[in-house]
Amino acid sequence: MKNRSSYLQLIPFILPQSTTITLAFICTLLFTTLWPIQAWLAGEMTEYIGRGDTNSIARLAGLTAVVFIVKGIVQYGQDSLMAKAALTIALNLRKVVYSHLQKLSLNYFEVAKTGDLTYRLTEDIDRIGEVVNQFFHDFVPCILQLIVVLGYMLWLNWQLTMATLVLAPLMAIIIGAFGERLLQYFRRSQNRISNLSALLTEVLGGIRLVQAFAAEDYELSRFAQEAEGNCQAKYQAEKAKAFQIVVVGFLTLMSVVAIFFLGGWQISQNNLTGKEFVSYLAGVALLIDPITHTTNNYNSFKEGQASADKIFELLAIEPSVTEPKNAIALQVVTGKVEYNSVSFAYVPQTPVINNLSLTASPGETIALVGSSGAGKSTLVNLLPRFYNVDQGDILIDGVNIKNVTLKSLRQQIGIVPQETTLFSGTIAQNIAFGKTDLDLQGIEKAAKIANAHQFISELSQGYFTYVGERGVNLSGGQRQRITIARAILLNPPILILDEATSALDSESEDLVQEALERIMQERTVFVIAHRLATVRRADRILVLEKGQIVESGNHQELLNKHGIYASFYARQFQAN
Numbered sequence: 001m002k003n004r005s006s007y008l009q010l011i012p013f014i015l016p017q018s019t020t021i022t023l024a025f026i027c028t029l030l031f032t033t034l035w036p037i038q039a040w041l042a043g044e045m046t047e048y049i050g051r052g053d054t055n056s057i058a059r060l061a062g063l064t065a066v067v068f069i070v071k072g073i074v075q076y077g078q079d080s081l082m083a084k085a086a087l088t089i090a091l092n093l094r095k096v097v098y099s100h101l102q103k104l105s106l107n108y109f110e111v112a113k114t115g116d117l118t119y120r121l122t123e124d125i126d127r128i129g130e131v132v133n134q135f136f137h138d139f140v141p142c143i144l145q146l147i148v149v150l151g152y153m154l155w156l157n158w159q160l161t162m163a164t165l166v167l168a169p170l171m172a173i174i175i176g177a178f179g180e181r182l183l184q185y186f187r188r189s190q191n192r193i194s195n196l197s198a199l200l201t202e203v204l205g206g207i208r209l210v211q212a213f214a215a216e217d218y219e220l221s222r223f224a225q226e227a228e229g230n231c232q233a234k235y236q237a238e239k240a241k242a243f244q245i246v247v248v249g250f251l252t253l254m255s256v257v258a259i260f261f262l263g264g265w266q267i268s269q270n271n272l273t274g275k276e277f278v279s280y281l282a283g284v285a286l287l288i289d290p291i292t293h294t295t296n297n298y299n300s301f302k303e304g305q306a307s308a309d310k311i312f313e314l315l316a317i318e319p320s321v322t323e324p325k326n327a328i329a330l331q332v333v334t335g336k337v338e339y340n341s342v343s344f345a346y347v348p349q350t351p352v353i354n355n356l357s358l359t360a361s362p363g364e365t366i367a368l369v370g371s372s373g374a375g376k377s378t379l380v381n382l383l384p385r386f387y388n389v390d391q392g393d394i395l396i397d398g399v400n401i402k403n404v405t406l407k408s409l410r411q412q413i414g415i416v417p418q419e420t421t422l423f424s425g426t427i428a429q430n431i432a433f434g435k436t437d438l439d440l441q442g443i444e445k446a447a448k449i450a451n452a453h454q455f456i457s458e459l460s461q462g463y464f465t466y467v468g469e470r471g472v473n474l475s476g477g478q479r480q481r482i483t484i485a486r487a488i489l490l491n492p493p494i495l496i497l498d499e500a501t502s503a504l505d506s507e508s509e510d511l512v513q514e515a516l517e518r519i520m521q522e523r524t525v526f527v528i529a530h531r532l533a534t535v536r537r538a539d540r541i542l543v544l545e546k547g548q549i550v551e552s553g554n555h556q557e558l559l560n561k562h563g564i565y566a567s568f569y570a571r572q573f574q575a576n
């Protein structure tokens, strides 16, 4: 079962912390050694109290105080060092998972739920950190205490100890059985809560639509269903834990009764003195705490296991788009792009691009037109390798894009998407997206070319104006011009432009159009054209149908042909 190994997979994250863990462990050993000393002191004290030996009582009280202080110091060392190690392990795991997630290919994100992933990177990793902390901080010391105290009890009276341990295997079996049941409930509860998180991300992201369609009640019932499912699973887990406490408590009580019974019998047989029995009972009392902790820790480990399974499942997913080990960095000089007999399908046997070949000369603007679903977006998405081609090759400046690093490939291709996405941060950060050092002069220059400088300057904080997650305080046209400025700053030799279909007011439209025309100069451009002006100005228009180029030429040539483009033009553009 993979869940057995999910904790083992944490070992590479634990090993780098071994120095801190070892130091903490030394503190733990000292701390644990002091436990039986306390039990021994209690036994000695009883004897002196019986004798009324006040001097010895005072000496022992002083010794007990020293033991207490030393115990406090090593306890602090153990707690703080273990916490440091566990938190660092969780931090490193979080970084690794996030970096892995960034490398996964688009086809993974098309099916994954954002909220679910958010939950894994936050709650699940937090839980693993807590479990690691608990393991070293609580579980290991408890086990050591159990071993040391049991050793002391065995040394004191092995017959009595063995007799009381008869119930231990039964206790372990019962705790184990409860643990498996708990794991199921924790899995169910965590699945529900990550579904809930996914639902929230979706609904809050589309709250405008929810309100517009008066779908609040519908969304509330979906929310309630997941929330109730989680509540139910958690309740089941809490009930199982509560029952487990009763059963383990009953068995512990049985053991204590057995100890008294057997202890009394041993004293009557002169095998045990009263003093030894008191020391023995002090030892038994010292056992109860670590037994309770061990049981609780075991339950928490089961909860953590459900999280660890999910995290390592995610880490096991391989990106479908990868680069070869000896990948070279692509240096684009001219920007010539070739598609050679390229085929691609999202779903096997359903080709979306079908044995397509094309060559874009350096600096050429190619407009892609065709009906919805013809494969225009797919065709351009193959260029930055968002997906791998199934057959054929794509070359840039004669170099197969399969053989170059993804970073160098994508740095050469600017994308102005139809959907304008602004990230939380300032306008300057959004224009210089992906760069940590802000070149303000360059940003301003790019914004000027993108017709964005003027409106940005009019904002109270200028380039340092904070735009929300979705840039809600900017108009559609303004957002588009920021994304154009972003591409201009990158200054890529190849540009992919997905023209927005949504209508802007004519002034805004003119500003966007002007910005686009500027950015299209001196680069190889693929534009999914929705505007007549773009189509007309393109050096070449490719008409796509079912993933194939069915017509090619400039606007006038294609009109003269009276073919598909001419009728498409009549339908699509003549109304403009």
Ligand SMILES: Nc1ncnc2c1ncn2[C@@H]1O[C@H](COP(=O)(O)OP(=O)(O)OP(=O)(O)O)[C@@H](O)[C@H]1O
Binding pocket: 110, 346, 347, 352, 370, 371, 372, 373, 374, 375, 376, 377, 378, 379
């Ligand atoms: N991620 C995906 N997974 C599965 N099928 C997809 C995916 N993206 C697109 N498709 C399918 O591939 C075909 C081509 O889609 P594509 O988006 O490339 O067409 P398009 O010409 O750009 O259309 P539009 O003009 O409507 O944007 C369509 O049938 C579409 O349903």
